[in-house]
Structures are given as C-alpha cells and as structure tokens.
Amino acid sequence: MRYSKEHKSETHARIVKKASVKLRERGAHGIGVADLMKDAGLTHGGFYAHFASREALVIEAFAYAMDRSTARWRKKAEEIPLDQRFAAIVDAYLTPLHRDDPGNGCAVPALAAEIAREGVKTRRAFSAKLEQMIDMMAEQIPGRSRKAAREQAMASLATMVGTMILSRAGGGGELSDDILAAGRSALLDRQPLAKPTAKKRAPKTTKTTASRAPN
Amino acid sequence: MRYSKEHKSETHARIVKKASVKLRERGAHGIGVADLMKDAGLTHGGFYAHFASREALVIEAFAYAMDRSTARWRKKAEEIPLDQRFAAIVDAYLTPLHRDDPGNGCAVPALAAEIAREGVKTRRAFSAKLEQMIDMMAEQIPGRSRKAAREQAMASLATMVGTMILSRAGGGGELSDDILAAGRSALLDRQPLAKPTAKKRAPKTTKTTASRAPN
DNA sequence: TGTACATCAGTGAACGCGCGTTCACTGATGTAC
C-alpha cells in the first residue's frame, strides 16, 4: 500500500470532521462534494473510496457532531456538583459565542429541520443520536423520576434549540440578543432549577478566551 | 390586455400561496421554479413576469405564511378570555396535526434555520415578521410589564418552535410523541400560566375534524 | 360600429452552470520470490 496502515481511516476521519463543520455552517445541502474534499486537502474524485454517497457522509458527519456534543456535555457535567450540572450546560449552550459559530456548535439547531425532510436512513440516524442526547441531559437532572427527568430534558432541549434558531435567524441585532437572553432566563431563572436562595447566581459565561463554540 | 384587470395580481397571489405551502414542506431550496409554477397551473417561463428572482418569491411566500399565522392566532385570541389566550395558542400549536402537516403550519420551525443562512434581504424580511409574531404573542400574556411579556413570548415561542422541530425530526414514532407532550406540558402545566386552582384544565385539542394544521 | 394596432400574461425551447457520480489512470509502497 502506498500509505501506512492507518492512513485511510485517518483521511476518512478528517473528511468527516471537516465536513461536519461546513455542513453545520452551510446546511445539509449548502456545500458540494468537491468543496468538502478540498476542505480536507483532497480532490473530489477520491470521495467514493471513502463514502458510498454524499448522503452517507452527511449521516456520518452529523453523527460525529452529535457524539462530540453529547460527550463534551457529559464530561463537563462530571466536573460539577450534581445540582449545578443542568444549569451549567444551559449556560454554555445559550451564548453569543455558540450562536455566532454554528460550525463548531450543536448540530441540532443547525440541521434538524433539514434532516426531518431527508430519507428514512438519515432520519433514523438522527433520532438515534437525539435520543442519546436527551438521555444524557436527563442524567443531569436530579431529584426526579426517570420519566420526569426525561420529560424535562426534552422540553429544555426544545427551548435551547428553539432559542438558538430564533436568535440566529433574528438578524444579528438587538432582537437576536433579546431572544437569547429570554431563553436563558426561562431555563435558568426559574425556581425548580436554581436554588431558591441563590436565584440570581446562575453561572456566568467565563471562558472569554474561547474562540470556538464548544457545543 | 388579455385578462381582466385583477388577473395578474390574482395569479401572483396564487403562486405565492401555493409556493408558501410547498416551501414549508420541502424547505427553501427543496423545490424548483418549474415545479412551483406547475403547482399554480402555469409554466416556468412566466415566472419572471411576477418575480425578480426565485429568492424574491421565497421572501414573499415566507412573509405570506408568517402574516397568516400571526393573523390567525390574533383572531383566535380575540374570541377567548384574556387569561386563556396564551394557553389556547400553545394548545393549538403543539399538536400532532401541526407536526405532521408542515405545509400548512407555522413557517418558523419549517424555514427559520435555513433562512438564517440566506442573504441579508431574506434575513431582514424574516426578522421583521418574527418581531410581529413575538409582539402578537406578548399581547396575549396578561398581568406583566410590556418587557416581561415580550420576554416570555420569546421564550415560549422558542420552546414551541424547538419542540416542533425536534418532534418532526424525531422519526415519527414514540420519541416524536414524547417530545411533543414534553413541550406541551412545559408550557401549559406550569403555575404562572394556568390558574393555580385549575392546573390540570389545560384546553384540550378539540378540532378533530380539521384536516389541516392552521398555524 | 368596425378595423388595425398595441399590449402583455403566459408558453416552451434554449442557455449556462454546478452538481453528484463514474472512470481510466498514477505512483508510492508492500509483498512474493
């Protein structure tokens, strides 16, 4: 073989990784095979040595983004006391940084609406990853039954995703900021979620040095 | 002229109306000019007698859908006591009927994520209509300051939109239903929104005869 | 009232262009001997 043993799988992973950014930025149909390959430092002809079709890459790239988000949140949660985990995730999610950098952000607000219109294969891949994300969120909600936690996880995720979408579509001005703030306070400034005695002590977004949206 | 005075504007309106359904169903890029014209009973060549570009139609069709939703909700609200209006709108929005009929439903969950990636013109048109929709929602929230009502309207709309998107992308099975139910109860079964003494009396979805999602 | 002409919404062929996909080929390396 021309390259080392791991070369092909490394290239494959690089294509998926780069594509997952560009697809979140431009949408599931917003960028072509040639440009995606160029982004990974290759030419378009080699694409089909790695993927059966463009759709197959979209599925892989989407799954990759979802796995990374879920894993990152889970890891973040582990470093924090149980009763602050949910708030910490919401806090990191609903930021201008995340809003303005969809390529490195959560794949759900970027791609879910489009994916709902794709073929069965793509839709199934999505709902499996969404299920995992919901489960992870539910784990961060203490003091409730499994069912109640799952229900709150789903509703909260809906608010997070909806807020992100509306804020991004809001034009980038005051409206965008207002929507983001409204979504934040709906999830963070509510009695059952923050400690009643420390209602206003929702975690601040501290990582001012970060240039990417790690969601 | 070949046709009566109002003929051209009637045709124009018909194209916009039909396109607004198809674009919500298939996405802002999911259907071509030729098919859109065919849907209105015309051939593609005549398109540019009505619109400067495909993008211009997308903007008009989107604005049409937003205006209709906003007007319909406002009208619905007027028929109902002030303290039940918000719940009634949420109740009518978060239904399987609406989820399964995006073409006749709210344009925000169907198109907002894609529109956030369009040109400035399209984005401006969107945020203007979104602003109107938020204002209308805020009017249905009694007993709060203008600012607080607007904030709650934005957060609620975010939950509604996010719930609809996640439910549509959820695969159509149990997950979709669970998400829809979670979003509903988050908005309807909460103390500040329903009367404390009638917490479980959230309005039921009664219009079982409706075959379209009027949102 | 009758006739010639102007108007213009709508038709359908044609245009570039970009896209996803295919394919013959390349050339560096692994392997057989």
Place this chain on the structure above:
DNA sequence: TGTACATCAGTGAACGCGCGTTCACTGATGTAC
C-alpha cells in the same frame, strides 16, 4: 538483499442531469381612429 509485480488511495477529466434564468413568440383583449 535485490527485483518484479500487485495494491489501492488519490487524481482529474468527463458524464448526465436539473436548476435558475433568458428570450422569441403567441394570442386574446383593450384602445385608437
């Protein structure tokens, strides 16, 4: 160790195809005289 051959990730030209857009044309009606 040296040599001939096989492998296969990657290249770049080419393919159909569908899309947005353009354009010469049609033909029913309004209007001028």
